[in-house]
Amino acid sequence: MIIDCKKAAQELRKADNILILTHANPDGDTLGSGFALLRALLKAGKKARLINNDEINKKFSYLWEGTECHDFKEEFIVSVDVAEKKLLGDGVCAQYGDRVNLSIDHHGISRLFAENTFCESESASCCELIYFVIKEMGIAIDPQTASCIYTGMSTDTGCFRYSNVTPRTHRLAAELIEAGADHSRINVRMFETKTMNNIMLERMCLDSLRSYADGKIALIAVTKAMLNECGTDKSALDAIKPITRQIEGVEIGITVKQEEGDKVGVSIRSSESYDAAKICANFGGGGHARAAGCQFSGKTVEEVSGIVVDYIVNTVIK
Amino acid sequence: MIIDCKKAAQELRKADNILILTHANPDGDTLGSGFALLRALLKAGKKARLINNDEINKKFSYLWEGTECHDFKEEFIVSVDVAEKKLLGDGVCAQYGDRVNLSIDHHGISRLFAENTFCESESASCCELIYFVIKEMGIAIDPQTASCIYTGMSTDTGCFRYSNVTPRTHRLAAELIEAGADHSRINVRMFETKTMNNIMLERMCLDSLRSYADGKIALIAVTKAMLNECGTDKSALDAIKPITRQIEGVEIGITVKQEEGDKVGVSIRSSESYDAAKICANFGGGGHARAAGCQFSGKTVEEVSGIVVDYIVNTVIK
Numbered sequence A, B: 001m002i003i004d005c006k007k008a009a010q011e012l013r014k015a016d017n018i019l020i021l022t023h024a025n026p027d028g029d030t031l032g033s034g035f036a037l038l039r040a041l042l043k044a045g046k047k048a049r050l051i052n053n054d055e056i057n058k059k060f061s062y063l064w065e066g067t068e069c070h071d072f073k074e075e076f077i078v079s080v081d082v083a084e085k086k087l088l089g090d091g092v093c094a095q096y097g098d099r100v101n102l103s104i105d106h107h108g109i110s111r112l113f114a115e116n117t118f119c120e121s122e123s124a125s126c127c128e129l130i131y132f133v134i135k136e137m138g139i140a141i142d143p144q145t146a147s148c149i150y151t152g153m154s155t156d157t158g159c160f161r162y163s164n165v166t167p168r169t170h171r172l173a174a175e176l177i178e179a180g181a182d183h184s185r186i187n188v189r190m191f192e193t194k195t196m197n198n199i200m201l202e203r204m205c206l207d208s209l210r211s212y213a214d215g216k217i218a219l220i221a222v223t224k225a226m227l228n229e230c231g232t233d234k235s236a237l238d239a240i241k242p243i244t245r246q247i248e249g250v251e252i253g254i255t256v257k258q259e260e261g262d263k264v265g266v267s268i269r270s271s272e273s274y275d276a277a278k279i280c281a282n283f284g285g286g287g288h289a290r291a292a293g294c295q296f297s298g299k300t301v302e303e304v305s306g307i308v309v310d311y312i313v314n315t316v317i318k
Helices: A005-014 A028-043 A058-063 A090-096 A126-136 A143-155 A167-178 A183-191 A196-208 A224-230 A234-239 A241-245 A276-281 A301-317 B005-014 B028-043 B058-063 B090-096 B126-136 B143-155 B167-178 B183-191 B196-208 B224-230 B234-239 B276-281 B301-317
Strands: A018-022 A048-051 A076-080 A102-105 A116-119 A210-212 A217-222 A252-258 A263-270 A291-297 B018-022 B048-051 B076-080 B102-105 B116-119 B210-212 B217-222 B252-258 B263-270 B291-297
Touching: A005 A076, A005 A102, A005 A116, A005 A126, A018 A028, A018 A090, A028 A048, A028 A058, A028 A076, A028 A126, A028 A143, A058 A143, A058 A183, A102 A126, A116 A126, A126 A143, A126 A167, A143 A167, A143 A183, A167 A183, A167 B167, A196 A217, A196 A224, A196 A234, A196 A241, A196 B196, A210 A301, A217 A241, A217 A301, A224 A234, A234 A241, A234 A252, A241 A252, A241 A263, A252 A301, A263 A276, A263 A301, A276 A291, A276 A301, B005 B076, B005 B102, B005 B116, B005 B126, B018 B028, B018 B090, B028 B048, B028 B058, B028 B076, B028 B126, B028 B143, B058 B143, B058 B183, B102 B126, B126 B143, B126 B167, B143 B167, B143 B183, B167 B183, B196 B217, B196 B224, B196 B234, B210 B301, B217 B301, B224 B234, B234 B252, B252 B301, B263 B276, B263 B301, B276 B291, B276 B301
Parallel strands: A018 A048, A018 A076, A076 A102, A102 A116, A217 A252, B018 B048, B018 B076, B076 B102, B102 B116, B217 B252
Antiparallel strands: A210 A217, A252 A263, A263 A291, B210 B217, B252 B263, B263 B291
């Protein structure tokens, strides 16, 4: 059933021994939402714990600092920022996917899986909704909880940069700073910290940068040798992928990267004029209109770069 | 005389044939402040125009789009975001520096030069103060003016990222979005667009990156030859300056750049543990605690780098 914020707060107020589920490959919004809710529930005297299918990056450690972990048989399960149950990750989905009592989310309601769902797709982050649920429960927001909520709001909006930001987003940010959210430290940690190794990788990627179609296409190629030389793993590539699209005049940015075995992955970011998902679908991949991906086997980075650029130049841009 | 917002608004309401001065090497805050004020004054039926000592980067063109330029003998001169008169730039300072009637600024009041000064150093941007002055004058903020004010607020806070952001900053951003500020496009333009030439410069700067004091200090050196080779001017360096401070473990980031004639400029960004303004004051410069600058004459980039690093290693870090 679709429910509103008030009903979601009522459900949580009635419940105890609460298990909080976050989505796999966890980001700042699912973790910020989950740990904010955990802190609020503990403060209200309930037993609660949070689990994630995957390892959590240590840059998020401040979210759970100082919380105690309860061991109990779960009686109520709530998921946060999880659009469909398979996004819980294989293990967590198999164990709990069909037993979720409440889903709090901001992705849209096309694949309902919980008994009750409180969802506002126009909310920039799930954390904005968690803020209102905690307020509705009558639990005061302490500085640590404020920092959790701020983290999701900031990371899901590129630090208040994207078009999903609304006046409400800014007003909540103001309240969270007043409640003690450690905003500037969080932003340094989330957005401004690169390891020296990542900087070296960035330099090598810029060295590999090529452009085509009068500058409409830019391509960066990353080999395993480059990652090894910089002492970084493929997670460092998240910072590389946006580079091509940020170049003035570039409509289609391509990152080609050597992966496990004989696999080569392709990430495409596009402007509003082109559909990255359609381009990738041509090679058996998919994704969003502005950001998509596909994978090749048995080809070199150089060969894949040529195939993808040729297709785009001859068929997409024309 | 130090005056408050109400008195500043009164002075502007009384005035006509108003010349608005912005600081040399103009950034988003001085231009956002200046063009917001220009639009408001024109809307109030006054004659006004804005000048800058230097060429204005074309990425800011939306700030003045649709404004008409009046030609008149100036009767009232107002400067915005100008901390001391020499920052007007040589030409403008010589012509108008001693005739400024009103200074609206957020840098602090150590070097007063105007007849009246309205300054709040705890304000994240000068644009925040301009918002209140325009409101106080009783002039409605239209979408274009909202975009001007938003530009200065966003650029002077690294898009709401830095520690200078206050709850007020976020609440004003909410009001400006409601007033029609084109926030996400402005942010793409200010933060996510780089020319291919700037990318090349970034690559060369990363090649020049060195670190000292167990990685607490990082330094980038930029020569005129590098700028020439990349076909960029010194305004491209704005994107370079934050790089050093983003490296994990770096407390003091230094950018040394060859300037006109025999001048060499130094920009310092620091963590909360160090005071960039104090470091620069030692060399006759100044600025904010987290971002400051100074200038040398008759020395090479290499020599200046050595002097600044030696001073920091021996006196500041210890």
